[in-house]
Amino acid sequence: MNVAAVESWIEAPLRRYVDDARARIAVLLHPSGQVMAQAGFTRDVDVMAACALAAAAHATSGELGRRLDGHPFRGVHYAGATHQLFLSALETRRGTYLCLTVFDETSSLGLVRLYCEELRRALISAAPNAITARPTPTLAADFEVELNRNLAALFSGPKGAAVIS
Amino acid sequence: MISGLRGIIDRLSRQRGVRASLIVSEHDGLVVDSSLRFGEGENGERVAALAASIYRKARLSADAAHLGAVSFLQLDADRGRLCAVGRDDLVLVVVAEPSANVGLIRVELFKALETIA
Numbered sequence: 523m524n525v526a527a528v529e530s531w532i533e534a535p536l537r538r539y540v541d542d543a544r545a546r547i548a549v550l551l552h553p554s555g556q557v558m559a560q561a562g563f564t565r566d567v568d569v570m571a572a573c574a575l576a577a578a579a580h581a582t583s584g585e586l587g588r589r590l591d592g593h594p595f596r597g598v599h600y601a602g603a604t605h606q607l608f609l610s611a612l613e614t615r616r617g618t619y620l621c622l623t624v625f626d627e628t629s630s631l632g633l634v635r636l637y638c639e640e641l642r643r644a645l646i647s648a649a650p651n652a653i654t655a656r657p658t659p660t661l662a663a664d665f666e667v668e669l670n671r672n673l674a675a676l677f678s679g680p681k682g683a684a685v686i687s
Numbered sequence: 688m689i690s691g692l693r694g695i696i697d698r699l700s701r702q703r704g705v706r707a708s709l710i711v712s713e714h715d716g717l718v719v720d721s722s723l724r725f726g727e728g729e730n731g732e733r734v735a736a737l738a739a740s741i742y743r744k745a746r747l748s749a750d751a752a753h754l755g756a757v758s759f760l761q762l763d764a765d766r767g768r769l770c771a772v773g774r775d776d777l778v779l780v781v782v783a784e785p786s787a788n789v790g791l792i793r794v795e796l797f798k799a800l801e802t803i804a
Contacts, residue, residue: 630715630716630717631716632712632715632732632735632736635736636716636732636737
């Protein structure tokens with residue numbers, strides 16, 4: 523599966539996560555919706571939509587959790603007919619990342635949750651200057667510029683059509 | 688049904704040498720009920736997810752090889768063994784010490800399967 527990352531240190535942990543969890547699609551993004559890495563998508567527009575929707579879902583579930591439980595919910599699971607989705611917030615010293623994972627019957631929610639936690643640990647280990655280097659502030663004035671730059675970095679080759687590779 | 692599952696867990700856990708017993712959803716790899724003696728809950732979730740995956744692969748392998756249904760799965764390791772049986776979507780998993788009597792565990796697992804049938 524093709525794995526692409528805006529920052530190179532993310533690529534290996536994400537690749538391992540996709541292999542271990544047998545994910546069909548995985549996207550790592552900031553809560554603002556800025557994509558950091560992706561695996562499985564072949565079109566930038568699909569990544570952009572996925573990131574926007576994942577960020578919205580995370581914001582919604584987080585607020586629901588705060589109102590119902592006093593704390594934001596950390597994971598959201600949707601089960602479809604053939605594919606399932608797990609959206610998890612990964613707390614690292616560089617800040618919070620969201621991991622959107624799509625999987626099918628070859629994996630399971632338990633495995634995805636298990637390896638999501640391992641991905642979090644791997645990101646912490648792999649992050650350069652883990653404490654000093656902070657991600658770009660959310661909803662910065664240059665959000666769109668950053669978004670387009672990240673998408674361009676992920677999709678430098680010809681654009682395909684399939685959503686799930 | 689829930690109390691029935693708790694009874695199954697209790698009976699399995701009473702066997703000599705049993706360190707953990709779990710009822711796991713094969714489809715989700717999530718713990719339905721468990722009794723753990725080897726550590727924190729996170730370990731139980733790891734065992735559940737991976738054991739369910741192993742059991743499912745064994746079931747699919749047996750099916751692909753036209754061997755029929757998997758009756759009993761045993762995984763031997765340096766410091767113990769993992770035993771599993773399954774029916775429908777539930778997998779009963781026992782983690783036992785090397786000295787545990789696998790024959791007795793097997794009997795209890797099959798009895799438990801009859802209970803949840």
